[in-house]
Amino acid sequence: xxxxxxxxxxxxxxxxxxxxxxxxxxxxxxxxxxxxxxxxxxxxxxxxxxxxxxxxxxxxxxxxxxxxxxxxxxxxxxxxxxxxxxxxxxxxxxxxxxxxxxxxxxxxxxxxxxxxxxxxxxxxxxxxxxxxxxxxxxxxxxxxxxxxxxxxxxxxxxxxxxxxxxxxxxxxxxxxxxxxxxxxxxxxxxxxxxxxxxxxxxxxxxxxxxxxxxxxxxxxxxxxxxxxxxxxxxxxxxxxxxxxxxxxxxxxxxxxxxxxxxxxxxxxxxxxxxxxxxxxxxxxxxxxxxxxxxxxxxxxxxxxxxxxxxxxxxxxxxxxxxxxxxxxxxxxxxxxxxxxxxxxxxxxxxxxxxxxxx
Ligand code: GRG
Numbered sequence: 271x272x273x274x275x276x277x278x279x280x281x282x283x284x285x286x287x288x289x290x291x292x293x294x295x296x297x298x299x300x301x302x303x304x305x306x307x308x309x310x311x312x313x314x315x316x317x318x319x320x321x322x323x324x325x326x327x328x329x330x331x332x333x334x335x336x337x338x339x340x341x342x343x344x345x346x347x348x349x350x351x352x353x354x355x356x357x358x359x360x361x362x363x364x365x366x367x368x369x370x371x372x373x374x375x376x377x378x379x380x381x382x383x384x385x386x387x388x389x390x391x392x393x394x395x396x397x398x399x400x401x402x403x404x405x406x407x408x409x410x411x412x413x414x415x416x417x418x419x420x421x422x423x424x425x426x427x428x429x430x431x432x433x434x435x436x437x438x439x440x441x442x443x444x445x446x447x448x449x450x451x452x453x454x455x456x457x458x459x460x461x462x463x464x465x466x467x468x469x470x471x472x473x474x475x476x477x478x479x480x481x482x483x484x485x486x487x488x489x490x491x492x493x494x495x496x497x498x499x500x501x502x503x504x505x506x507x508x509x510x511x512x513x514x515x516x517x518x519x520x521x522x523x524x525x526x527x528x529x530x531x532x533x534x535x536x537x538x539x540x541x542x543x544x545x546x547x548x549x550x551x552x553x554x555x556x557x558x559x560x561x562x563x564x565x566x567x568x569x570x571x572x573x574x575x576x577x578x579x580x581x582x583x584x585x586x587x588x589x590x591x592x593x594x595x596x597x598x599x600x601x602x603x604x605x606x607x608x609x610x611x612x613x614x615x616x617x618x619x620x621x622x623x624x625x626x627x628x
Contacts, residue, residue, distance in 0.1 A: 271625070275618040282325050283318050289339045290346065293396060307377045307385045308392075312350045315368030315568070319551070319623065320345045320519060324526030326615035327540055331530025340400040341474060341525040344393040348482050349518055351389035352491070354382050361495065362573065369568035390482070397475050402467055402529065474528050481521035490514025494579070502580040508549065515555070516548030523616075539605050543616065546602035551623050553595040556581040557588060558628065566628050599624040 290312055297306040321342035328338035357364040357372040358379060365375050374382035480486055490513030497510065523544040527537055556574065560583050564571045574581045582591040602620050606613040 271618055271621055275615070275622075278615065278618075279322060279622075282322060286318055286321050286325075286339065286342065286346075287313065290343055293340075293343050294392075303377070303381060304384055304388060307373060307381050308388055310370075310376060311354050311373045311382075311385050312347065312389065315370060316346075316350070317626075317628070318346065319619070320349055320522035323519065323544075323547075323616070323619055324522045324529075326613075326619055327523045327526030328529050329615055330540075330609060330612045331527040331532040331536075333526065333530030337400075337402055337529040338526050340396050341529050342522065344397045344478055345518060345522045345525060347389045347393040347396070348478065348487070351386040351393075352482075352487055352518075354389070355386040356491070358382055361491075362577070364570055364573065366564065366568070366570050393478065393482075394475060397471065397478060402471050402474075470528060474525050477521050477524055477528070481517040486513055486517035486521075487515075490517065497580055499578045500580065502585070504585055507580055507582065507585060511549060511552040512545065515552040516545060519548035519551060520544030536609075539608065543602050543605040543620075546598050546605065547620050547623055550595050550598035550602060550620070553582045553591050553598065554624055554626065556583045557591050557595070558626075559583075560588060562628060568628065595624050 294309050295305040324342040354373040356362050358374050490510050493510040523540050527540050559574045
């Protein structure tokens with residue numbers, strides 16, 4: 271990983287921190303304690319791997335940064351909520367997260383529960399209220415859809431997509447590819463473009479909901495809770511982690527790409543990349559849980575063994591798990607072959623995910 275990549279990561283992390291600061295409700299807005307706790311759970315910590323993947327996929331698809339920022343924030347809020355709930359006594363019962371006391375320790379259990387609930391709904395609010403396509407030729411849609419909610423109190427002004435952004439090509443996955451902007455200037459085209467944009471936005475909402483719910487992360491968590499003390503087979507473990515950890519990572523990549531312009535075939539390849547690298551992320555997480563210390567991880571190390579949880583390490587041993595991560599990494603990189611240099615950031619992030627020490 272070169273200095274250029276490290277610079278890209280640092281610049282994006284810093285910019286994104288400000289985006290999140292702007293999108294989260296201010297701590298002095300009622301109910302203050304809940305808003306303060308939401309900011310505590312989200313800000314000042316975390317590697318922001320999912321947003322970085324969204325940024326890299328957005329770059330590949332030629333998306334505008336401001337659009338990807340909103341999509342990445344939605345994914346990160348879901349991730350932050352899942353960590354808050356996962357740390358609660360009824361789940362993993364942990365006291366340390368991102369180097370700080372967990373949310374329920376710092377505040378209280380009821381507040382932590384509400385923090386998770388509110389972060390989750392804020393994620394979908396953001397996806398719903400920020401326009402993807404702000405082409406200036408369609409002021410009626412811009413005015414209604416770009417408008418900042420009068421009193422949402424969420425500071426949502428921070429990352430509204432630029433109103434004069436050029437018209438994006440519609441997604442090639444749309445069943446009826448449209449003519450390019452300027453080819454026809456009639457009312458039905460206007461409507462069609464506006465509707466298509468809204469359809470794409472709806473698709474992003476659907477993708478994030480699917481990745482977060484019982485067929486995604488929450489479902490994976492349910493399997494995880496039910497598997498304590500049990501000996502899972504490798505396919506069962508894989509099924510659990512593709513849902514618990516992988517689904518949101520996949521969604522981050524797809525949402526980033528949806529902010530720009532990617533063909534159905536490109537989206538499929540990105541989805542496959544996301545599936546492989548999402549699983550690799552979890553395999554590495556299992557290795558780190560055994561090998562790294564609490565201070566480095568910013569969360570309690572050795573929890574999986576303490577809780578008698580099946581992991582890639584318990585199934586394959588440390589070396590077997592490392593080998594598996596390498597194999598998934600290699601396969602993930604293969605899926606990017608056709609993208610050339612446009613996928614360079616995704617490749618570098620894949621390297622980071624597999625080589626990381628925390
Ligand atoms: C409560 C619905 C619900 C789901 C919880 C994500 C999750 C499911 C549990 C977290 C527990 C855990 C250790 C999962 C393994 C992988 C993982 C998601 C680790 C945390 O993600 P990182 O390393 O965290 O990206 P940071 O803090 O860097 O954002």
